[in-house]
Amino acid sequence: MSIAARFRVDYAGFALDVDLDLPGSGVTALFGRSGCGKTTLLRCMAGLERGTGKLVVNGETWQDTSIFVPTHRRPLGYVFQDARLFAHLDVARNLDYGMRRSAGAVPKVDTAAHNSSKRAGIVELLGLGPLLDRLPQRLSGGEQQRVAIARALLTAPRLLLMDEPLASLDHARKQEFLPWLERLRDELDIPLIYVSHAPDEVARLADHIVVMEAGRVVAQGPLAETLARVDLPIRLGEDAGAVFAATVAERDAEWHLARVEFPGGELWVRDNGTPVGREVRVRILARDVSIANSRHEDVSILNLLPATVLAHAAEDHPSQVLVQLRVGETLLLGRLTRRSAQRLDLAPGREVWVQIKAVALVG
Amino acid sequence: MSIAARFRVDYAGFALDVDLDLPGSGVTALFGRSGCGKTTLLRCMAGLERGTGKLVVNGETWQDTSIFVPTHRRPLGYVFQDARLFAHLDVARNLDYGMRRSAGAVPKVDTAAHNSSKRAGIVELLGLGPLLDRLPQRLSGGEQQRVAIARALLTAPRLLLMDEPLASLDHARKQEFLPWLERLRDELDIPLIYVSHAPDEVARLADHIVVMEAGRVVAQGPLAETLARVDLPIRLGEDAGAVFAATVAERDAEWHLARVEFPGGELWVRDNGTPVGREVRVRILARDVSIANSRHEDVSILNLLPATVLAHAAEDHPSQVLVQLRVGETLLLGRLTRRSAQRLDLAPGREVWVQIKAVALVG
Amino acid sequence: MLSPADLAAIWLTLKLAGVTTVLLLLIGTPVAWWLARTPSWWKGPVGAVVALPIVLPPTVLGFYLLLLMGPEGVVGRLTTAAGIGLLPFSFAGLVVASVIYSMPFVVQPLQNAFEAIGDGPLEAAATLRASPLDAFFSVAVPLARPGFLTATILGFAHTVGEFGIVLMIGGNIPDKTRVVSVQIYDHVEAMEYGQAHWLAGAMVAFSFVVLLALYWLNPTGRRRT
Amino acid sequence: MLSPADLAAIWLTLKLAGVTTVLLLLIGTPVAWWLARTPSWWKGPVGAVVALPIVLPPTVLGFYLLLLMGPEGVVGRLTTAAGIGLLPFSFAGLVVASVIYSMPFVVQPLQNAFEAIGDGPLEAAATLRASPLDAFFSVAVPLARPGFLTATILGFAHTVGEFGIVLMIGGNIPDKTRVVSVQIYDHVEAMEYGQAHWLAGAMVAFSFVVLLALYWLNPTGRRRT
Amino acid sequence: GRITIAAAADLKFALEEILAEFRSANPGDVIETTYGSSGKFHTQIRQGAPFDMFFSADIEYPRLLAREGLAASAVQRYAVGRIVLWSISRDARRMTLADLADPAIRKIAIANPKHAPYGRRAEEALRAAGVWKQVESRLVVGENIAQAAQYVQTGNADAGLIALSLALNQELASKGSHVVIPETLHQPLEQGFIITRRAAGNPLAQRFGDFMGSPVARSILVRWGFSLSQEAAR
Numbered sequence A, B: 001m002s003i004a005a006r007f008r009v010d011y012a013g014f015a016l017d018v019d020l021d022l023p024g025s026g027v028t029a030l031f032g033r034s035g036c037g038k039t040t041l042l043r044c045m046a047g048l049e050r051g052t053g054k055l056v057v058n059g060e061t062w063q064d065t066s067i068f069v070p071t072h073r074r075p076l077g078y079v080f081q082d083a084r085l086f087a088h089l090d091v092a093r094n095l096d097y098g099m100r101r102s103a104g105a106v107p108k109v110d111t112a113a114h115n116s117s118k119r120a121g122i123v124e125l126l127g128l129g130p131l132l133d134r135l136p137q138r139l140s141g142g143e144q145q146r147v148a149i150a151r152a153l154l155t156a157p158r159l160l161l162m163d164e165p166l167a168s169l170d171h172a173r174k175q176e177f178l179p180w181l182e183r184l185r186d187e188l189d190i191p192l193i194y195v196s197h198a199p200d201e202v203a204r205l206a207d208h209i210v211v212m213e214a215g216r217v218v219a220q221g222p223l224a225e226t227l228a229r230v231d232l233p234i235r236l237g238e239d240a241g242a243v244f245a246a247t248v249a250e251r252d253a254e255w256h257l258a259r260v261e262f263p264g265g266e267l268w269v270r271d272n273g274t275p276v277g278r279e280v281r282v283r284i285l286a287r288d289v290s291i292a293n294s295r296h297e298d299v300s301i302l303n304l305l306p307a308t309v310l311a312h313a314a315e316d317h318p319s320q321v322l323v324q325l326r327v328g329e330t331l332l333l334g335r336l337t338r339r340s341a342q343r344l345d346l347a348p349g350r351e352v353w354v355q356i357k358a359v360a361l362v363g
Numbered sequence C, D: 001m002l003s004p005a006d007l008a009a010i011w012l013t014l015k016l017a018g019v020t021t022v023l024l025l026l027i028g029t030p031v032a033w034w035l036a037r038t039p040s041w042w043k044g045p046v047g048a049v050v051a052l053p054i055v056l057p058p059t060v061l062g063f064y065l066l067l068l069m070g071p072e073g074v075v076g077r078l079t080t081a082a083g084i085g086l087l088p089f090s091f092a093g094l095v096v097a098s099v100i101y102s103m104p105f106v107v108q109p110l111q112n113a114f115e116a117i118g119d120g121p122l123e124a125a126a127t128l129r130a131s132p133l134d135a136f137f138s139v140a141v142p143l144a145r146p147g148f149l150t151a152t153i154l155g156f157a158h159t160v161g162e163f164g165i166v167l168m169i170g171g172n173i174p175d176k177t178r179v180v181s182v183q184i185y186d187h188v189e190a191m192e193y194g195q196a197h198w199l200a201g202a203m204v205a206f207s208f209v210v211l212l213a214l215y216w217l218n219p220t221g222r223r224r225t
Numbered sequence E: 001g002r003i004t005i006a007a008a009a010d011l012k013f014a015l016e017e018i019l020a021e022f023r024s025a026n027p028g029d030v031i032e033t034t035y036g037s038s039g040k041f042h043t044q045i046r047q048g049a050p051f052d053m054f055f056s057a058d059i060e061y062p063r064l065l066a067r068e069g070l071a072a073s074a075v076q077r078y079a080v081g082r083i084v085l086w087s088i089s090r091d092a093r094r095m096t097l098a099d100l101a102d103p104a105i106r107k108i109a110i111a112n113p114k115h116a117p118y119g120r121r122a123e124e125a126l127r128a129a130g131v132w133k134q135v136e137s138r139l140v141v142g143e144n145i146a147q148a149a150q151y152v153q154t155g156n157a158d159a160g161l162i163a164l165s166l167a168l169n170q171e172l173a174s175k176g177s178h179v180v181i182p183e184t185l186h187q188p189l190e191q192g193f194i195i196t197r198r199a200a201g202n203p204l205a206q207r208f209g210d211f212m213g214s215p216v217a218r219s220i221l222v223r224w225g226f227s228l229s230q231e232a233a234r
Ligand SMILES: Nc1ncnc2c1ncn2[C@@H]1O[C@H](COP(=O)(O)OP(=O)(O)OP(=O)(O)O)[C@@H](O)[C@H]1O
Pocket: A011, A012, A014, A032, A033, A034, A035, A036, A037, A038, A039, A040, A041, A081, B137, B138, B139, B140, B141, B142, B143, B168, D224
């Protein structure tokens, strides 16, 4: 199960030249500066750009030297960077447009009933209920974007391409939508290629990261590894951090906290309802990690873990350093001032206590 | 110096009804869910929507019962939510379009020379150099947005309206652009009304916040006060925090740190080159604040301050509480788990030590 | 007042203009679509050829069509061989001539309307599983509605008003090829001004109503973006 | 081959078509702009009136114009009073008649093109200090370029090809009102087929070149969004 | 029986009366008529137009058709047309062609001499009267004789040379006056008809052709301003 994509496109002044092997399920984040070719790559995958190349999605060849499956025969969902709603159709008909045309693609369950309940769910999730009979030109920017997302999701795609889908969504709406997208990712088992400039979205959703620069891929790999590299060319800034897997071991009903175990330690996190025994994804941002030479109990910080200093790396600002730490078998990143690092004498090999101010369960 | 705005607009199914008094300089952030009327309000201020109402900008009446200054006579800059570049003009001519037409507005300095150096600066800042002879349809989404920003900035406006200008800008570009916008705000002394869903942008730029819901204003006020309220209806989530003014007192060349003083204490922050004696704005996120019952010196956290607990408020997640603290005369917010709050016995009035993991100078 | 001959002519005119307009749209739409979207070198020449008939005076074009469709003309031999018989002096011949002559008035507005749509909506339709043909009917045609309106107005009105070519190809045969325009022409030539005024007035009034209805069917066409 | 009379006719035709097209654009553009943007109730009636002339057969329209512009007609009295003299049988008369008759072919495509622009670019122009007039010239007109191209093609070609009205108003005066279309018509009627073929051929070839050039001047018109 | 007749426009008023007579005598027959330019009919008949009889304002056209084998009868001359000087603004009854030299007559309307038979005769008459040079620049040319008449009728031309048959029409006669141009000033306007090949053996066509020579038809023709030469009278 994988996606093999190789494309070459030439514009005046810009060339896309990529050769990628992506996982066939889960979320791949496409990351890179404005104008680096993210949209162009998605267009190639959708068959909208007729560059030379090859594309095999989970065993099906969509493009090769002699093959070119036209866009409308590729079972994909595409959320464009601009909403591209049909100006002559109201919201309901925009949603139905793709849904009706992909009805045959769904296995032989009662498709009509299945579709309409699926549609109702998405309409509810994205708050489109009151807008169904509006024409697109009477929608606000964010409303248009939500309709575009819903429209793409309703086509029962086997590959989802999303080009900054949440760019103009408000905070609250994002907080509702992201968990839903996480469930979608886990349940549907289809690959999702996701362009985003928001590191929190990426860290939260992605299993795999592709970093592009000027039409080329400069880094790619699984999220955890890639994020824990101190030499990472992604300038995540405030959002640098580590992501790793853990298992829910205990849930505390009084304090609404859960204890999760990972190779080498355990953490208290907000209880999000995950049952005991289930695997979860844990993200710890470098900015939330502080280091002490001894264990302090009278602090509001809940999680204290023994760790070993592995390496240092300079940060953007000369006052800061990024420290790579090992807790059991798990790698963490911590950010502190160079002065503190010096004062605490954090040479590689030194045993310390890490204080973790916040832990996020991201999946 | 102030802006008085009162508008009523009626659409089928939506009504805007606002009555605002905004500061006549600095940044006002417009905040609210998708579809709450932010764009409609900006359009009213620009004279694009002919609702009934009144608008007085720094003493000049732009709209009243019998007055309606047409859009092209209002000295404003408008960055639309969609870029709206002129499809028949290349980037350079898009930039010149407004610049040439507002040349007369600039005082009698050598306008041509002044303009061209100003243009060169903005082109450089937004990385538009290589794009100058491109037509808009050959630009990526982020490139279009940058051109639109530059085009609006080049009109020498006396009121800037920006509708999610940075929505599809990448992280690095934002980090370059925001400080520039801060400088613009401080130097030009013109009011800027700024729609954004990104709390970090708002916290960083805004002096004043307006929160809208369903066409009405539900909260407004100066940034510091509004952000430090624990009952704030803005769901800033991870970005809740306090903002206050401080003065640079010392700069440490070895560690690239600066010491800033504020009523009631002092903090070490990253040195960003601000000279000693200058006033700066400091933001401390609630998530970066932890609390201890005693002072610990062997921790990587640089800033330790004595404080008094003022109040608690529940957070979104039942495991969390938001604690309001007073350090000297300044209010801070800290977020911790309820369990920690209980363990440390953080009743109002209690004296504690706050550990501040990160301090941002935001302007 | 209107004589029975006038009424017959009116009926025939409506039939001719109706059939012609439908055919114009049926033929003109794919041509306009091709012209709007092809990157081919042939776009220019084909576009020019479509527009050419109108630079010739109608009777002259009619004369050449008559030669072409007559018993010794290429088209005439083909239609005879095909068992259709000769086209001139028949309703079918009028239709053919009118279609040729009014084609640019249909193709040009449609081509503009199709070009104005751009690739965006069609690409979106393709990602939503619409085949090119499907997308054409479900997206391009509805979005090109103002173009269709203009094409219909110009094609219909021009066919109603044209008479030079109709006279030449049709031969002014009562009930068969004598349309209103020819009938009015005849009235004027025969100095039957009263009848000419009546008929012209009726036609102008009728057309005014039709055009007005078309205008009011047209959505305002303004968009916020 | 082409006789001196033919050449004179060609020259006159180009002059007529050129002047007419320029006038059509000058008059048609504001009319189309108004029609495209007005929310007024009058939009429908005015639009219909502009399109009306073409439903009348050209010679009949010519006859009515002759009445109107003659010494006893309203327009005729006005022009006489204004010291211009009478319009029929003059180049000016031909221009007036052609402008009236070809107006819908210019107004309709322009109206469509203006409507297709939408409010977006014009609002942007207004926020960039462009007055409505300025925005019209610097934004609306360039963006409506395909519409102008179509309007020019249809207006020019139709004026070149039209002869009924020209014949009626012009009186077929050599060097003054005998344009090519009339000249070809005369050749055909006089059974001077050789000359008719030559002249028609020259006209078609010339028009083909002009149309081709116009087509190639037109940008492809396709947009990614 | 049923036939369609294509007839020159100048014949319209006379032919309608003749047809009325014929119909009252033969109520079972249907005769349809189409009026227009003789040259156009000639072209159309060559291309197979469904006309059973062709009455031409210029006998040359039927002759051409006969020569090409498209006629089922001999070419029959049924009348000779006359041209008149017609005016509204002046009393034409007291005018001659020489008066047209007066520059106060700003526009003079004729039919196109190139292809309209009446126009050709008008030119001949103007030349014969020696005023061609003086009037040439003031001529306005109609596509046919009816258009020439309209130029005068609408006041845009001060005088015109048109068919007598037209000048006798109620519409024009009530408005202006005319003077007949002497036959000596131009070639005769011989008018002739044929039965076309498609009507060969059509008895109705034959009968109507014969009726054209009847005294009733001839008197109608004369009343409408056609003269009858020997041959036609035969
Ligand atoms: N039709 C075109 N012709 C020429 N250059 C183009 C064309 N389309 C895109 N480009 C250029 O190709 C580069 C890549 O564009 P692309 O849209 O893929 O960028 P992107 O990574 O999606 O950027 P963004 O984050 O701003 O959307 C850009 O520099 C753009 O200017």
